[in-house]
Amino acid sequence: MNKDEMSGIISRQIIPDMLADYLTDHPSEIKYLAELALDETRHENWRAAWALDKINVRYPDLIASYIPMIIKELKKIKNKSKLRHFLKLISLHPIPVKSQGFLFNYCTDCFTSPAFPVTVKAHALQVLYEISKDIPELKQELVHIIKTEVELHATAGIKARSRNILFLLCKEAPKR
Secondary structure, eight states: HHHHHHHHHTTTTHHHHHHHHHHHHHHHGGGHHHHHHHHHTTTHHHHHHHHHHHHHHHHHHHHGHHHHHHHHHGOOOOOOOHHHHHHHHHHOOOOGGGGGGHHHHHHHHHOOOTTTTTHHHHHHHHHHHHHHHOGGHHHHHHHHHHHHHHHHHHHHHHHHHHHHHHHHHHSSSSSO
């Protein structure tokens, strides 16, 4: 199978679970799905991102090697549904140290921008939290970002996710 054949499968709206079953038996072909998901010229790219998300639920090890490629392409992504899937994938895998600075800034922008839907913001917040676990110095900054955003623009979903993340951040704070 190649990228165009993968595109045909996605265009026929094959159920991602069926595609995930096939790709788990043929893991070398996941690269075509990842390439399709990252291709901004293809209209079916968000379905490919959805399929990657489905595969990750069952077999995260098959997706882990594509995380750096996804991070590298984040700035180019215009489809917010696709961005939601990619941020979710990133939040579920170890974040490469060399990408943490970029991701912290990028996800802060996503989380605080009114241009992004709640689901994108929620996954961006999760990525921010995951980075703060690796870089404890960012925890106070993240607390400030969350409190400011909740005060200014919060929806019910963002309030709930923010409350959970703030709880975790406070629980992890060093005792004085």
